[in-house]
Amino acid sequence: MNKLSTYFSPIIALFIIFIIWEFLVNLFSIQLYILPAPTDIFLSLSDNLRELLLATLNTLKITLFAFLIATLIAIGLAIIFSLSKILEISLYPITVIFQVTPVVAIAPLIIIWVGLDNAEMAILILSVIVAFFPVLANTNLGFRSVDKNLKELFLINRASKWQTLMKLNLPYATPYILTGMKTSIGLALIGTVVAEFVAGTGSSAGLSWIIIESGNRLDIAKLFSALILLVLSGIFLFLLMSTIEYSILRRWHQSVKENES
Amino acid sequence: MLNFSNVHMKFDKDVLSDINLNIDSGEFVSILGPSGCGKSTLLRLASNLAKPTKGVVDYISPKDLSIGFVFQNPTLMPWRTVLENVTLPLELNKKKFSKEEALMWLARVGLKDKEKSYPNELSGGQMMRVSIARSLINGCNLLLLDEPFAALDEITRRKLEDDLLEIWEKENLTVLFVTHSVSEAIYLSQRVLVLSSGPGKIVYEKNISQYNSKEEFRGSKEFQAINSEIFEKLKSGVNNE
Ligand SMILES: Nc1ncnc2c1ncn2[C@@H]1O[C@H](COP(=O)(O)OP(=O)(O)OP(=O)(O)O)[C@@H](O)[C@H]1O
Ligand SMILES: [Mg+2]
Numbered sequence: 424m425n426k427l428s429t430y431f432s433p434i435i436a437l438f439i440i441f442i443i444w445e446f447l448v449n450l451f452s453i454q455l456y457i458l459p460a461p462t463d464i465f466l467s468l469s470d471n472l473r474e475l476l477l478a479t480l481n482t483l484k485i486t487l488f489a490f491l492i493a494t495l496i497a498i499g500l501a502i503i504f505s506l507s508k509i510l511e512i513s514l515y516p517i518t519v520i521f522q523v524t525p526v527v528a529i530a531p532l533i534i535i536w537v538g539l540d541n542a543e544m545a546i547l548i549l550s551v552i553v554a555f556f557p558v559l560a561n562t563n564l565g566f567r568s569v570d571k572n573l574k575e576l577f578l579i580n581r582a583s584k585w586q587t588l589m590k591l592n593l594p595y596a597t598p599y600i601l602t603g604m605k606t607s608i609g610l611a612l613i614g615t616v617v618a619e620f621v622a623g624t625g626s627s628a629g630l631s632w633i634i635i636e637s638g639n640r641l642d643i644a645k646l647f648s649a650l651i652l653l654v655l656s657g658i659f660l661f662l663l664m665s666t667i668e669y670s671i672l673r674r675w676h677q678s679v680k681e682n683e684s
Numbered sequence: 685m686l687n688f689s690n691v692h693m694k695f696d697k698d699v700l701s702d703i704n705l706n707i708d709s710g711e712f713v714s715i716l717g718p719s720g721c722g723k724s725t726l727l728r729l730a731s732n733l734a735k736p737t738k739g740v741v742d743y744i745s746p747k748d749l750s751i752g753f754v755f756q757n758p759t760l761m762p763w764r765t766v767l768e769n770v771t772l773p774l775e776l777n778k779k780k781f782s783k784e785e786a787l788m789w790l791a792r793v794g795l796k797d798k799e800k801s802y803p804n805e806l807s808g809g810q811m812m813r814v815s816i817a818r819s820l821i822n823g824c825n826l827l828l829l830d831e832p833f834a835a836l837d838e839i840t841r842r843k844l845e846d847d848l849l850e851i852w853e854k855e856n857l858t859v860l861f862v863t864h865s866v867s868e869a870i871y872l873s874q875r876v877l878v879l880s881s882g883p884g885k886i887v888y889e890k891n892i893s894q895y896n897s898k899e900e901f902r903g904s905k906e907f908q909a910i911n912s913e914i915f916e917k918l919k920s921g922v923n924n925e
Contacts, residue, residue: 572759575733579751580776580822590775594763675762675802 459644467644482629489550490611497558522556530621546618553614561603565596601668685709691739698883714869717879752824758811760803767799773822789817888917
């Protein structure tokens with residue numbers, strides 16, 4: 424397989440699916456409010472482009488912001504856990520509670536706490552809660568996996584805790600952290616969208632609101648355009664993280680080296 | 685320099701038992717023994733990385749002690765270039781960052797042109813040489829080496845052996861050298877220790893008289909005699925198991 428075909432095969436496949444879809448919708452004259460044909464969706468997309476793009480940007484903004492905060496909190500917690508065993512065994516189980524509780528279940532609570540007029544803040548917090556755990560778990564794993572001999576090398580050279588953290592633990596855990604971040608960035612988007620749904624009208628700026636609203640009005644073509652933008656956002660975020668990962672690990676890490684050759 | 689008295693080491697089973705050993709400042713001592721007999725463990729005890737289950741390991745002047753350790757595997761940091769790996773001990777000891785010094789040591793181990801490479805771009809033997817350069821850059825006085833030359837070809841190996849001897853003399857190091865090669869041990873050191881396995885004990889100790897020319901020594905009858913003598917002891921040490 425060459426590079427070109429790995430990029431173009433899915434696009435061509437998608438294109439063929441669209442053609443079949445278009446053909447079937449026309450053949451059975453399916454109503455617009457049940458399943459619009461791809462051409463209807465693209466028409467709606469271009470008609471509502473400004474509104475849709477603004478909503479996308481808004482959702483992306485909160486997602487990225489939440490992702491950054493989640494990453495910082497997670498790495499910070501992992502560092503604290505690596506320094507103090509007692510804090511780790513007392514706090515780690517509590518973070519698991521956040522992880523296993525569905526975001527819709529805690530959303531109303533958070534929204535009430537930060538105030539209905541503060542919907543964006545509530546969405547941000549919910550998204551952070553959804554996104555931080557994979558980074559925490561992976562960073563933690565990275566810190567634990569640090570090569571025993573390297574640790575001993577630092578001990579022999581009388582490295583301080585700070586030096587060991589900055590020059591050994593964090594660099595060693597970098598591939599792990601990046602893996603966590605790749606999972607987290609997708610979760611941050613899901614968290615944001617779900618939180619927007621629960622927050623409802625108050626937030627009215629993100630993609631979820633467009634999906635709710637056009638669903639209510641049976642404007643399925645617009646609903647589909649919002650969905651497409653949501654999917655594209657997800658792909659964009661994933662590619663963004665993959666690019667960052669690649670540029671950081673390019674020179675030294677096996678996972679990237681092997682993909683190259 | 686370094687003293688082991690009645691040292692025992694136990695993991696799941698006894699690994700080392702009844703080790704009494706005194707190493708003088710400036711001495712070059714080699715340790716031979718079958719695989720798994722506890723040679724690496726002995727070095728870790730010598731560097732205070734591990735505490736003995738019984739007995740004590742102490743140093744004559746712990747304050748001035750600075751240890752260089754060459755691990756059995758290269759133990760490089762994959763995210764750093766060769767040069768940055770070598771300068772690590774300087775960074776950790778907050779010494780002035782000296783690129784020249786690092787390059788000098790790299791040249792000495794024959795890796796001058798590799799300074800910008802990453803460890804995963806090196807061969808096993810090259811990685812080991814980086815590790816050796818790193819252990820020497822900090823100006824240690826106790827140098828512990830765990831089979832440092834095992835992955836090298838004969839020519840490089842002999843060159844590095846001679847380099848090590850030169851550095852040892854010039855820098856007045858105390859060296860504890862673990863190897864599987866009997867002739868390497870005899871060639872390099874002033875004293876050879878043979879460990880038996882299960883549990884590791886010092887079963888034999890041999891002082892090597894020093895020739896003016898090491899090359900001459902390697903060819904001598906005496907060298908051959910010591911070689912076969914130690915080989916016999918090693919064999920009987922293995923049979924102890
Ligand atoms: N951290 C540890 N925990 C448990 N057992 C250990 C540990 N380190 C070493 N051992 C055991 O101690 C014994 C001696 O190990 P050591 O690494 O010192 O052997 P060695 O003489 O260096 O062998 P080789 O020549 O193969 O390197 C082995 O049986 C090993 O399984
Ligand atoms: Mg060993």
